[in-house]
Ligand SMILES: Nc1ncnc2c1ncn2[C@@H]1O[C@H](COP(=O)(O)OP(=O)(O)O)[C@@H](O)[C@H]1O
């Protein structure tokens with residue numbers, strides 16, 4: 160029997176080919192487990208944490224766990240087409256989303272793909288969804304106001320550009336409404352808004368998008384949504400994707416407002432995928448890095464220094480509480496990360512004090528520097544007025560013969576509560592806020608029946624628009640109160656025109 164040289168060389172070649180195959184295991188893996196949006200794969204020895212992977216059927220996944228003999232992957236999409244034994248290959252890219260101007264005015268999913276039926280979005284750039292937050296030297300202190308158009312916020316818990324202010328409260332207390340109304344008020348403010356909806360009903364999103372569109376706010380807003388029917392990983396990455404889109408504008412020197420609605424649902428999605436990945440559960444079954452999940456996200460909000468263009472990203476994270484319990488795990492975490500919180504009180508909401516902002520427990524730790532001087536001047540005593548009002552209120556229910564000082568505090572307090580009420584989708588420009596608060600704190604409302612306060616406000620604004628637009632303009636451009644005599648004269652002349660519904664004396 161003779162041995163053919165060609166046969167041997169063919170055999171060796173075949174062996175060598177096989178050898179090559181084994182080597183590529185580092186770049187491709189085999190699915191060994193699939194369930195609940197999580198895949199374990201053998202191989203992929205070189206995979207990076209956070210790397211994007213592509214499954215055989217074209218669905219993408221993201222590397223979450225790097226273990227000694229397998230890789231834990233979360234599926235970014237439908238996992239029903241993936242089977243055990245399928246191959247999965249590295250893309251060499253960390254997870255990225257498209258960024259750029261063309262996203263503005265669009266509704267996209269967590270991957271930046273359009274879902275509004277308005278066709279493809281072409282962007283030149285993409286950016287990794289995870290990005291290191293600006294360091295200390297790259298920042299500047301917050302010194303410019305972000306006007307929400309909501310009296311109770313701009314007066315009591317002012318927000319500055321680059322700040323992180325938490326909106327916290329039970330379900331259905333107006334959290335989303337505050338965020339949306341704040342976006343509405345950014346019209347013509349040269350602000351890019353990003354609304355990240357996490358785990359919200361599709362019908363709710365549709366309603367919010369419609370509201371934004373109706374008020375012309377969609378023109379400067381990007382809506383990112385990960386609905387409750389989508390896999391948990393998409394809910395988890397949505398806020399990071401939003402932050403990446405926001406950073407693009409911030410780094411160009413623009414001002415950005417980003418709303419995360421809400422981080423409770425994002426934390427729940429992260430808990431779900433962590434448990435399926437078999438990470439050890441900690442308090443309330445959240446994984447050990449849940450604090451880091453939120454802190455690294457919210458640290459990306461910043462006011463950049465002038466050398467870096469002076470852009471800013473203001474974050475309004477939303478957290479939902481159960482029965483007003485702010486001492487639960489996620490609320491305490493996020494409270495400690497942010498620069499203050501707007502606490503919404505459900506009792507106030509149901510008794511009709513809307514927006515239900517609890518002045519006693521709401522704070523803004525940096526925003527005061529960012530308030531315009533006129534607002535600072537008129538709103539200075541507001542918090543004290545409110546606090547002493549609430550203190551006296553319960554007590555006054557018993558006594559009928561109150562002394563003059565107590566009565567006047569009660570009168571002022573009742574009117575303060577009334578002035579801070581505001582309708583939905585009715586943002587008030589800062590100069591008009593200053594005007595009504597000026598009237599309040601200078602005692603012009605004290606003798607009016609409480610029920611007349613909001614009508615007084617409406618008519619006052621009309622009157623000033625018609626007859627004293629110069630004064631309003633002055634507040635707007637200089638940020639300061641106009642000449643006191645002129646303002647007093649203007650308010651007094653309006654007071655003469657205003658007809659209270661019942662004579663003030665009859666109420667006494
Ligand atoms: N300032 C307000 N005045 C009147 N109704 C309001 C106000 N704020 C919110 N609402 C109403 O309250 C309901 C719940 O508000 P929403 O913002 O969805 O609450 P949450 O996001 O806290 O669940 C909505 O139907 C909204 O129309």
Ligand SMILES: [Mg+2]
Pocket residue numbers: 334335336420
């Ligand atoms: Mg909501």
